[in-house]
Amino acid sequence: MRKFRCKRICRPKVTIKDLDRRPPSYADRWAPMLAGNGCSGCMACAEVCPTGAIAFNNSGQILFKHDACIACRACTDLCEPGVLILGPGIGGAVTRSELSYVGSTDKASADEPAIRPLKTPGPSKTIKIFAKSMHVREVDCGSCNACELEIAAISNPVYDAERFGISFVASPRHADVLFVTGSVTRQMELALNKTMAATPSPKLVVAVGACACSGGLFGNTQFAGAGVDASIKVDIYIPGCPPSPRAILSSIRGLQRGTITRSEHDHSR
């Protein structure tokens, strides 16, 4: 009876086993990628991108900055050879440079992957301090509310984050982890700093969504900042506009199991 109910409520996609088996980089289709060779290097995608998430360098490589990508699909709609498609993006990462991927515009050899990370993650220290119990405080610093809705969704009966020991708390004083969304607007910066100060150490900061990772569409103006790491140190970046509940959960699961590692640093300064 119990098994039946569980199946009925939970879509088969997101059972615990599946989440654990899935690499932490899993996210549902939201980022542009090269689906093979044949990119003509016309740079139309880089020109149309409203957030500058696609760039070309001198050696004929195409650079995808997943921290800035809002998956608006302006580039994939425009791609003349049709090799730029919206594919599975990447999930959480510990530095912004790990969110950048390169692809080759030349006719590369068939066994070379169409896109690969710009930088291989350097040596970093695995931490699992909140592996079994993670209390999260969410701080909205200027998102469009889609990220909040998706974060709230991970604690609904379908995704049920509580089964992984993840629960949302009402005060930063009770929190281990801060989920920060939005590009940090001018008028929220003070509130974010106060929330950060009120959270006891050790703590982790997770930037959720494109705005939090890079400033996103509206960032880098006098009103909206350049992302969370312009104000406070960020431990995990979860890109997406918005990242789906699955992407958020799998990234957090990666952190809990130590498959997302983070370099050692101290928030207590």
Add this chain to the structure above:
Amino acid sequence: MATTKCIRNTEDIMRVILGNTNEYHGEAREIVTDSELAFLPELALGIVEKLNGTLQFIFAEDNRSQNNAFSLHHVFSIPSHRCMLHVMSEIPADTPEFPSLALRLPSANWHERKIADMLGLTPVGHPDPRRLVLHEDWPEGLYPWRTDFDQTQAVPRVEGTYMFHKIDGEGVFEIPVGPVHAGIIEPGHFRFSSVGEKILYLELRLFYKHRGIERFMEGRSLLEGAIAAERISGDETIANAVAYSQAVERALGLAIPERAKRLRAVLLELERTHCHLADIGGAVTDVAFAVGAAKAAILREKVLDLCERISGSRFMRGMIVPGGLRRDLNNRAVLQVANFIEVELCAVQELESSIFSRSSIVDRFTRTGSLSAEHALKLGVVGPIARASGVPVDARINYPYGFYTMYPLGLITRSEGDVASRVKLKFDEIRQSLAVIKAALDGIEQGAIYGDDEATIIHSQALGWVEAPRGQAICWVEITETSKIAQCRWRTPSFSNWPALPLALQGDIVPDFPLVNKSFNLSYAGNDL
């Protein structure tokens, strides 16, 4: 949309409306007229009192480079003539002030304060001249919407305090709440003045999330404008994108194909469904009915999952563009939606009966957060909140557009204006939305989803509006000769509805605030822009 010469009184307006034969593809009309500052107060009162119109939107723009003046725009809606009346007047650059309407038409209050903040135009006679959008650390004399404002310069923070209204008396105390709230919600500051548990007064302090979207839109391409509109407010993705697209289509005289009209209606109503289900879930959470909240969350998740399957995005981003749709729904997706409606309808019925069969919930919902029809009307409240208080406003019926010009939609209203009526109304609207989806898909035919008319700029500016889940959203777009956005202004339903929240709470107790707030379900991001 022809511009006529200066209007002075309601007789002029009637002449303009009756003489205007410009039809826009069978949709409600926008009638643009000119007036002068001195006539505005009388004119506005005349429209509201004699023509039963509503003041919807006031905005201004900096035109000093062209004619050494600012232009001030007032938008009224006149339901009896199914039109939007757009009155433009000029403010000379050397006297940057205009007569305030706020004392006699309270709905003008926030609009005028926003203009004062962003453009430095003084509303003369405004009862509350404090800052609204810009917080106290913004320097005096810097107006971000003026064309001479330097967007590359860093703006320093200055010392300043915001003067909250003080309520004095024995036993009166203040409870400050926010901007960071206890739940997973957006930031805003509330200051309660209460005696014991009773709320005497609630003051709102919002705009923590001001991202400068209207300024951002200037100079962008039409596609970028749609992408930005989708990101104004997360759960109103489709609504805002459609409002923007309709404004651009009206400006360019574009006709969109029927398939696109029908599919837009499907997407709009799907969005209304998941937005209302989230509200209902939130309202029952706040009365500690966890089973109902879980059921609502599962139902909502199913809608979002359907949205993802048909569009590739849970909030259906990247679907709408001026001229039609960016991508089509294939036959399989159409079938999925059609099948989904039948299943969802039963589940929604079940949820409603499980909520309203519990006396403890009915007890908390009834006569809590009552908003009278008179207050709703005076403050220009829109959407489900207005309809739950008995005010018959629905842009889909009063000022129809797209598919709603072909589909006879019944107006749903309730009279009590409390939390119970708002929740019941939302259930009724979900059922109605599912019926609209069914009707839109019934006669759908294969065809183009994007109008390939030659885009010629026939008007440099136009209004677009849509009934978003929270109420009527209005977008005004001015387009340059090179098909870029020159200016864009927004009046979202949340901007109209926030000022009504303190009125609904008067006499209630502090613990009812979350419940009433949730039943209003206002967007902070959509308000702060």
